[in-house]
Amino acid sequence: MSTLTDFFTALNQDAKMLENYKKDPRAVMQQYGLSAAEISAVLSGDANQVKSLTGDTLMKSYMLISNPTQ
Template sequence: MSKLLEYLNTLDKDSAALAAHRSDPNAAMADFGLTPEEQTAVLSGDKEAVAGLLGISAEDLPALDSIEY
């Protein structure tokens, strides 16, 4: 599993991780080990960019609004 997908799944399941992301997304993503490119895609909220990094269609990616801060 890619680190990015693992991070998104963690945010979906772990309220403490989601709170840390909302508090300081750059630090949370860096601590998790996401690349700068992955961090930029997540921060942009662009499903196409995130899906592209995951190698899936944006239609297969749930909404990113749950990780907005």
């Protein structure tokens, strides 16, 4: 499993992390240890970029929460 997939799982399971993410998504992703490419892909909202970085061949869906002002 990729770090990005682990991040999405943690974000789904941790309400405090999600609240912090809504306030400052970039900071939360940096704290989690995501790479600059992973952060950029998530913030772009481009599902194909995210899929390519997760290595997800099973076509799982992720809901991307993005704040375009950040």
